[in-house]
Amino acid sequence: MRAFTNEPAHIARIRETVSRFAAAEVSAEQARRYDREHTFPRDAFARFAELGFCGLTIDQAYGGQGRDLVAAVAVIEELCRAGAACLAGPYIHCAFYGGVNISENGSEAQKRDLLPQLARGELLFAYGLSEPDVGGDLAAVRTTARLNPDGRTLTLEGTKRWCTGADFAGFIYCLVRSHDDDRRYKNLSFVLVPPDTDGVTIEPLDHVNLRYTLSSDVTFEGVTLPVENIVGGADGWQCGWNMLAGKALDVEKLEITAVTFGIAEAAVEEAWRYAQERRQFGKPISGHQSVRHALVDARTALEACRHMLYHGAWLAQTGKPCSVETSMAKLFVAERAAEIAIICQRVLGAYALSGEYAMERYVRDLLGMAIVGGSSNMQRNNIANRLGLAD
Ligand SMILES: Cc1cc2nc3c(=O)[nH]c(=O)nc-3n(C[C@H](O)[C@H](O)[C@H](O)COP(=O)(O)OP(=O)(O)OC[C@H]3O[C@@H](n4cnc5c(N)ncnc54)[C@H](O)[C@@H]3O)c2cc1C
Numbered sequence: 001m002r003a004f005t006n007e008p009a010h011i012a013r014i015r016e017t018v019s020r021f022a023a024a025e026v027s028a029e030q031a032r033r034y035d036r037e038h039t040f041p042r043d044a045f046a047r048f049a050e051l052g053f054c055g056l057t058i059d060q061a062y063g064g065q066g067r068d069l070v071a072a073v074a075v076i077e078e079l080c081r082a083g084a085a086c087l088a089g090p091y092i093h094c095a096f097y098g099g100v101n102i103s104e105n106g107s108e109a110q111k112r113d114l115l116p117q118l119a120r121g122e123l124l125f126a127y128g129l130s131e132p133d134v135g136g137d138l139a140a141v142r143t144t145a146r147l148n149p150d151g152r153t154l155t156l157e158g159t160k161r162w163c164t165g166a167d168f169a170g171f172i173y174c175l176v177r178s179h180d181d182d183r184r185y186k187n188l189s190f191v192l193v194p195p196d197t198d199g200v201t202i203e204p205l206d207h208v209n210l211r212y213t214l215s216s217d218v219t220f221e222g223v224t225l226p227v228e229n230i231v232g233g234a235d236g237w238q239c240g241w242n243m244l245a246g247k248a249l250d251v252e253k254l255e256i257t258a259v260t261f262g263i264a265e266a267a268v269e270e271a272w273r274y275a276q277e278r279r280q281f282g283k284p285i286s287g288h289q290s291v292r293h294a295l296v297d298a299r300t301a302l303e304a305c306r307h308m309l310y311h312g313a314w315l316a317q318t319g320k321p322c323s324v325e326t327s328m329a330k331l332f333v334a335e336r337a338a339e340i341a342i343i344c345q346r347v348l349g350a351y352a353l354s355g356e357y358a359m360e361r362y363v364r365d366l367l368g369m370a371i372v373g374g375s376s377n378m379q380r381n382n383i384a385n386r387l388g389l390a391d
Pocket of ligand 1: 164
């Protein structure tokens with residue numbers, strides 16, 4: 001079973017197209033090499049963009065396909081399930097980091113300028129949220145943006161950490177402290193920072209997961225930009241928290257959960273195949289009850305994950321409040337995926353530790369999912385707060 005039985009026909013077609021594309025464009029050997037080199041195939045992504053899927057988060061009025069979040073989530077799932085997370089990464093930097101945030105929070109001028117480029121897959125964003133001393137507590141960011149006396153420019157100072165894709169992005173979607181006072185949540189803005197601006201330096205960090213590109217420290221020293229780069233225009237100044245914690249965040253939680261789910265599916269499929277080919281003690285290891293049951297537990301957990309993910313996507317698509325459900329999906333799928341990773345790793349035994357199989361990459365990626373994109377504890381806090389649990 002791969003999808004809900006009542007999934008709309010157009011999403012089934014999208015799945016088929018994406019999975020055929022991924023199989024043709026990213027072989028197992030290529031996926032290994034991209035991971036090793038922290039890169040993705042730019043020419044393949046350009047061909048992928050021609051299929052139109054980057055516009056699935058963008059209204060037709062701005063050159064998109066019309067917002068279809070369930071379909072966009074299915075695109076991510078299929079790429080990852082096919083072992084091509086290296087294409088899901090740039091897709092997310094385009095359709096989600098760019099498309100969703102500018103659609104939700106951009107000024108009319110920003111929408112007219114940026115959304116058509118994003119819909120064509122020609123522009124990718126990076127996220128500048130985390131900092132050396134700021135992880136989950138994003139309201140405490142220290143990177144500053146100050147309006148200059150000329151009234152036409154602003155200047156940024158500070159350092160962002162783990163800025164994934166700063167090397168290829170057209171803009172870093174950067175959360176900054178834009179007011180001196182300490183009114184938490186009311187002193188923040190988002191600014192679009194082109195990484196090639198004078199005063200921006202990029203220093204790659206070493207990491208073991210999601211290696212479709214580099215994650216970097218990005219330092220701003222006297223970086224001066226026009227006020228037009230404030231997300232939302234003048235009206236967006238000091239509104240950064242609402243932009244961060246608003247509807248766009250619900251969709252972000254779905255996007256990272258779709259990656260997690262897709263990679264977990266790939267891991268289970270690899271372990272399932274392997275267990276039937278590998279023979280020990282005179283029979284396939286899938287014939288040993290503990291292996292057999294572990295694989296069934298992993299598949300069962302996957303089915304529960306599928307429901308959590310697509311229920312959240314459906315709520316977001318239909319405009320229903322879904323902060324709790326999307327946090328539950330992020331939490332549940334990331335935690336189950338870590339368990340699934342361990343199960344699948346054990347099934348492959350020594351071969352899960354060798355570069356010969358994709359499993360070692362799946363395990364590295366899956367174990368990181370409860371940390372990145374808002375840790376499991378951050379999701380638990382959000383759910384408890386939203387449901388009014390006293391603290
Ligand atoms: C490969 C990779 C790519 C990344 N890409 C990006 C990116 O593009 N842009 C970006 O901005 N960031 C990015 N990140 C950063 C990532 O989103 C953060 O790592 C994540 O938000 C968690 O922050 P932290 O690791 O600093 O954890 P911390 O906030 O320091 O927390 C550490 C631990 O303490 C727990 N904890 C903290 N506070 C609480 C609390 N109040 N209650 C309960 N538990 C708590 C956390 O759950 C966690 O387990 C990336 C990270 C990696 C590894």
